[in-house]
Amino acid sequence: MTLPPEKASELKQIIHNHLTRMDIHGKIRDVLAETVRQELGTGHRPLSEEDFLRALQHRGIVDEVMRDLHFSQDIPATEASLSLKPATHFVDNEMTQLKKTNIDPARRCLYLQVLGGKAFLEHLQEPEPLPGQVCSTFTLYLNFRNQRFRSKPVPCACDPDLLEGFLLEVHKDSLGDGSRMVDATNMLSISDPVHMVLIKTDTSSETTLVSSYFLDWRSVLSAPNGKTSMAIELLGVGSECKVPVGVLNVKLELYPPLTETLTPDVIMTQQSLERQRTAEKERLFLVYAKQWWREFLEIRPSNQTKLxxxxxQDENGVNRPVCSYVRSLRAGRLLDTPRQAARFVSLLGMERAPVVGGGAKQEQWCSLLAFLCRNKGDCEDHATLLCSLLLGFGLDAYVCVGTKAKATPHAWVMTLGTDGSVTFWESLTAHRYLHRPIDPDAPPLAPSPSPQLCVFDLRDGSRWKAMSEEALRSVCAPGSTTSLPPLPALCASHLDPAATANQLELELRHLVAEHRKDLGLATVWDEQLSYLLSAALAAYELERCAGVSCGNEEFQDAxxxxxxxxxxFKGFPIHFTHRNARRAFATSLRSPFCDEIACCRGDHVRLAVRVRVFEYPESACAVWIMFACKYRLVL
Structure with missing residues (x-):
């Protein structure tokens, strides 16, 4: 692998500073002096470079350098651009100061340090985890102007040990301005907040959205030394959006420091003007929406019952126009086709917003970052993400709302083809359905309303009442209001699919062997048969992803x-979106087909199991498992 020249020089500078901090030169001088005394003092030949390196390795200095030098990064899949490069997050063991070697001196950066959490009272009685013990963890996610970061997970506690540093590049989006050093005035006009999402992961790997917070970082522009500290009160989400969940201590630092800072009054005035402008736009849109709704209800009586x-409402209880949840989203090189995008979205978990005390479904349309970080959400979250991705692929896509069986509210995606065709996409399963309209006046009359009766010619004003595009742009276009969350880019998976599959397979073999041992049965594995199962699993995933079935003939012949x-021969394939071997095996055994394989009796019984893990963005994955056996029947 070849590094570009600028990255190579950056890496050299990082290593140089790391070696300086370790006083590597002093250690080398000590080794050199000791080696010279030992070798030359006995009359041996002159020391060679190999002798010197061997002495360094013998004393563990090389290992010490490599052990302490760590890098971690979370790079969004943005397309290459001269004016915007992805930010890299370097994790350093020492959190006391900003490492200047990590910064491009030609660009302005904001260093955001999280210096610990306080008063997470829900975890007041949380016991201290023992070494090696699995426990619930907090992970903090950040998004700022297309730069995404993730902290190391830390044990949940009343005062969680969240100590992390994030290096954010601050730049203008205008063409040609991306590589310029922005001054205080230009930064004041950048109203994009730092979106912070706190996720709790329990011992069974289930995730919970704890808080979603938007930090206005611009108070640092008035700090005399370019540094400021603050305590951020995090609030809950959904029905608990007014309830504090904890406090994060945060420190902000600009680098290079500003030569001329702004006064606090200037910053407060700018923020006040932005809030007033946003409030006015939202007020005017609300007035327009009410008028549009009155006109819609007056068109025909049946409109009274239409959804x-x-x-x-988003996760913070803020009412937002539904159009603001959908924006064209390009996945860079992480997804290649619209159907692959649908497969990716379907792998994200389905979970309705929790309701304290039961009752009716709580509707909650999450911001995209909160949905991606939690890796699960409601049907509306899936539909808006899929629609955004399909728009990025150049399709004419829309989110549809309606009801399923038993009048259950639901959302799905529709695309309109240039030939007039209409396709519905179920975002929870990636299934596609071609719309086949029927004549509403032809007998027998179908129940109304029904999708089969709909005519999806959205340009027909006699059938569809459109909203003003200008009104929608005023509150839904990127940058139109300061209350609109920025759209994050997708991140590549951090999973190693081969290593994950291998580990799962080993665990499943152990579980199968233990299960058979309890039944008094021996277990003999057939390695060749296990390997042959890979072809079938690959064919299953290809069919789910592309809708094409191929490769089964070769598998059957093999x-x-x-x-x-x-x-x-008996085989049982099954699909999961998690990587928990015990859960997968327990679920598989509920099928009588899998139970027959796991409990197989006969002559010359040979068992096989194969796991394939297919990775997708945001560490979503499709896990395919096949259990199989071959045996000779005994009459």
Whole structure:
């Protein structure tokens, strides 16, 4: 692998500073002096470079350098651009000061340090985890102007040990301004907040959205030394959006420091003007939306019962126009086709917003960052993400709201083809359905309303009442209001699919062997048969992803060759979106087909299991498992 020249020089500078901090030169001088005394003092030949390196390795100095030098990064999949490069997050063991070697001196950076959490009272009685013990953890996620970061997970506690540093690049988006050093005035006009999302992961790997917070970082512009500290009160989400969950101590630092700072009054005035402008736009849109709704209801009596969504609450209880949840989103090189995008979205978990005390469903349309960080959400979250990705792929895509069986509210995606075709996409399963309209006046009459009766010619004003594009742009276009959360880019998976599959397979083999041992049965594995199962699993994922079935003929032929005459082959494939071997095995055993394989009795019984893990963005994954056996029937 070849590094670009600028990255190579940056890496050299980092290593140089790390070696200086370790006083590596002093250690080398000591080793040199000792080696010279030992070797030359005995009359041996002159020391060579190999002798010197061997002495360094013998004393553990090389190992010490490599052990202490760590890098971690979370790079969004943005497309290459001269004016915008992804920020890199360097994690350093010492959190007391900013490492200047990590910074491009030609660009302005904001160093955001999290110096610990306080008063997370829900975890007041949380016991101290023992070394090696699995416990619930907090992970902090950040998004700032297309730069995403993730902290190291820390044990949940009343005062969680969240100590992390994030290096954020501050730049203007205008063409040609990306590489210039922004001054205080230009930074004051950058109203994009730092979106901070706190996620709790329990011992079974289930995630919970704890808080979603938008930090206005611009108070640092008035700090005399370019540094300021603050305590951020995090609030809950959903029905608990007014309840504090804890406090994060945060320190902000600009580098290079500003030569001329702004006064606090100037910053407060700018923020006040932005809030007033946003409030006025939202007020005017609300007035327009009310007028549009009155006109819609007057068109025909049946409109009174139609499900129409104009506003939806996000995780913080803020009412936002539904159009603001959908924006064209390009996945860079992480996704290649619209159907692959649908497969990715379907792998994210489905979970309705929790309701304290039961009752009706709580509707909650999460911001995209909160949805991606939690890796699960409601059907509306899936639909808005899929629609955004399909728009990025150049399709004419829309989110539809309606009801399923038993009048259950639901959301899905629709695309309109240039040939007039209409396709519905179920974002929870990646299934696609071609719309086949029927004549509403033809007998027998179908129940109304029904999608089959709909005519999806959205340009027909006699059938569809459109909203003003200008009104929608005023509150939904990127940058139109300061209350609109920035859209994050997708991040590549941090999983190693081969290593993950191998580990899962080893755990499943152990579970199968233990299960058979309890039944008094021996377990003999057939390695070749296990390997042959890979072809079938790859074909299953390809069919789910692209809708194309191929490769089964070769798999069936290989199995016929691997199973001798007079023997029987049984196979059971199953699909998961998690990586917990015990859960997967327990679920599989509920099927009588898998139970027959795991408890197989007969002559010359040979068992096989194969796992394939297919990675997708945001560490979503499709886990395919096949259990199989071959044996000779005994009459």
């Amino acid at each position: 129409v969504k104009i506003f939806a 199995v016929r060759r691997a199973v001798p005459d007079g023997h029987t």
